[in-house]
Amino acid sequence: MLENIDLSQAISNEEYKKSIKTLQVELGELQRKAWELKIPIIIVFEGWHSSGMGEDINRFILPLDPRGYDFHTMVLPCDEDFQKPFLLNFWSQIPVRGKIAIFDRSWYSRAIIKHYGKEKCEEKLEKCLEEINWFERQLSDDGYLILKFFLHISEQEQEDRFKEIKKKGIPLIIGEYEKRNRKKNGKELDFIHEYNDYLPIVEKVLEKTDMPHAPWTIVEANDRNFATLKIIMAVTRAIESRIEQVTTIPGQQTIKYLDLGSPKLPELNSSVLEKIDLSKTISSEEYWKSKKLYQQKLETLQYELFRKKRSLIIIFEGWDASGKGGNIHRLVEELNPRIYRVVPVGSPSDVEKNHHYLWRFCEGIPKTGHISIFDRSWYGRVLVERVERLCREEEWKRAYREINEFENILIGTGAIILKFWLHIDKETQLKRFESRQSNPQKSWKITAEDWRNRSKWDQYQAAVDEMFQKTSTTNAPWIIVESNDKLYSRIKILKVISETMEKELNT
């Protein structure tokens, strides 16, 4: 979930000051409403060291009524803490109905510290995360609103901040606990200098515990103004929508909540796609040379895949006219049709619509030793079906997790999954649409639907961004392919596939 996060976002002090005022008033108001309605709220803050958590939390609690929240920070556990399941300590800290409990580090940090670097780390951590999921689900079922923030900074930013902190002579409070803990266990635990060692663990924790009822919000925290605004906005929106739920579901509550008329605020979610360098290109000569090289590699690798009884699933998604068809054509040119198949995915039939949406893809999943190439895929659920409102909001929101579980099952039986997003800009698309329309051999490729989709570019972009964040898992990542230059696009894809296969098949 931390891949593809744009950490360059920033908000000027001036703009920050303007927005924060309104937000703080709104937040204070919402807190009082939540108290009246007895909505219990749990807010978890986790993040990299020196991600500015303390400062951000402080800016967040300033507008709150102190009688209405409890602040819990992770301290050096006393002996007694080690004598009970650690989750129980947190269980006893859940808020009374109507209050907000703020956790400055939480069960997540405790789980990582407890297991990181120790024997059977992965296995035990996994069990721990399962228990955390039980815990949060039980609370959510009981009406608790759970919000979880991960403050994300880059390694470089972290280093810079450490230097600054050292210069100022501020003690690293959490570091103290870890230092003692390290001594106690005689382990080489260094939370501060091991950003990259931690990354996979953090990724795993986020992936395994991102639940529809207790989702993670990744906060781009290189810029503190941006981080604070994002946190406060997320909290106000969540409380607002919970209040609406509670006051409108019949039979549950009767008090009608008055709309505060929230003012327009700066849109914080800039798109990962906008940062993609679409000027990338390669020469025709380079193209032909590389194409031959990788196609030959793939020809050999497909048999290795077959021998090793693995399977390969390649998913192509992308803008209309981004070159999916052409790419697939070059990919399969030298492959054996007894091993590969292309699965084109259009809109579902009536029968398909009358099943669970994943049902229609079962048939196309490759057997061991085989390759399936999906020209569009189950991701339609969170793209076209979301944007065109072909399914309910609740349905596409649930789908991220469902898709991750589905892919997880496939990976469990040896499948390699690669997901390509073919990215072009609006101008390139327009040019390609026009050229298709004027070419009688290609005009079948362009329909009214394509123009309709184009007109909803921004909505699709938001859907693509969320899809990247929620479904780019460690075992099944999304690869964004710069496709303004078709040649560049094709080579990148051939290269990624052969390199991944080589790695997975140990050749």
Place this chain on the structure above:
Amino acid sequence: MLENIDLSQAISNEEYKKSIKTLQVELGELQRKAWELKIPIIIVFEGWHSSGMGEDINRFILPLDPRGYDFHTMVLPCDEDFQKPFLLNFWSQIPVRGKIAIFDRSWYSRAIIKHYGKEKCEEKLEKCLEEINWFERQLSDDGYLILKFFLHISEQEQEDRFKEIKKKGIPLIIGEYEKRNRKKNGKELDFIHEYNDYLPIVEKVLEKTDMPHAPWTIVEANDRNFATLKIIMAVTRAIESRIEQVTTIPGQQTIKYLDLGSPKLPELNSSVLEKIDLSKTISSEEYWKSKKLYQQKLETLQYELFRKKRSLIIIFEGWDASGKGGNIHRLVEELNPRIYRVVPVGSPSDVEKNHHYLWRFCEGIPKTGHISIFDRSWYGRVLVERVERLCREEEWKRAYREINEFENILIGTGAIILKFWLHIDKETQLKRFESRQSNPQKSWKITAEDWRNRSKWDQYQAAVDEMFQKTSTTNAPWIIVESNDKLYSRIKILKVISETMEKELNT
């Protein structure tokens, strides 16, 4: 979940014929309604070999419109089946909306066959069950009604049936597949003669996959009439209530379903408690001798518990005046108060009510090395709170799973859990109530509440039965203690505790 099942229940042919007619008409009608409302239904049958599954399923499908259901039986998997995640084969068999899919053995049998007796069996099976839970949750979220039946017979009954089958020369169809599978793997797989080897695996599977949205119904199948009626009644009730849900939730469906006016049927759920032999008694001499013996044992064992850093949780539940207090008194007589504590549980305070119901028990959970004795416990949620309607139906139904998860977390850090149900009959209770009332030293013990509870004996009995079935897990079993004779009761408890501790602490 298979413990405490009363397999002696039976229904005469005459009564069966009378009931089945009405039920079959009703079932046929409900199928048509479900079809109109496009409710997809999945019915899973699992069970011991020769539990009569084929016959019961047949009796079940007879009244159905053949156009409205699909029947899937587990067959010898072809090679292709082994080349995809096995769950996918079942995924592609889910019914179209409005239809019923009947699985004569299912993903559960496949999961067991796939892993039983093989390397890392437990670990792999667990992963498998997790995936199955994903699968069922996804379907349920999408509106599928999922019903799962486990046909339970005793080992003796199974043996008798095998003999009968052999005599009649009927081929064991499923046995055939297993035989081939056994040969293939060169393993000693014998589904037929290993009832007791299977039992813990079956228990695990049932426990781990008994979800509120896809619950297991254990069918007492020693008597076929009883089994068939129980199955059909469970299915009709589930469809009926789903239809009601679908037709009354606003905004979802508008068709109003007409009540079929279901006739009174024989009540099938006889109580485990009714079969308990309450005449058990011991002599006073035996009592004093045993009491001394076990109390001395426990005195030593408590220090062993402390040394080994384990903990012990003892729960006392039972009828009013069943002797909980007296029992606890004898239990702690020789224990060290620095190690044990008694946690009395009354009705929750206002603050406690304003938290998740498990919150108030966190404090009483013992630290490692310690013992907590709960005089009443979190089981109040599914007993008094259920019967007195102090919580919503949805809440106590969810609580079985929540309690199992909670206890699982405790066990994970080394806790030993023992749960005693002190059972007396109504007459004994009355006698004790009266004696309390007439004794000025004891009259404080009896309140109006006790008389009120007594008047709801049957409702409590049903709640206790369901509690046994849903929360008697392999690691934290319920022990029913015959307590008409107080002396017998006390010794049984002391004995069970010391024996369990000896076993767990390897002394």
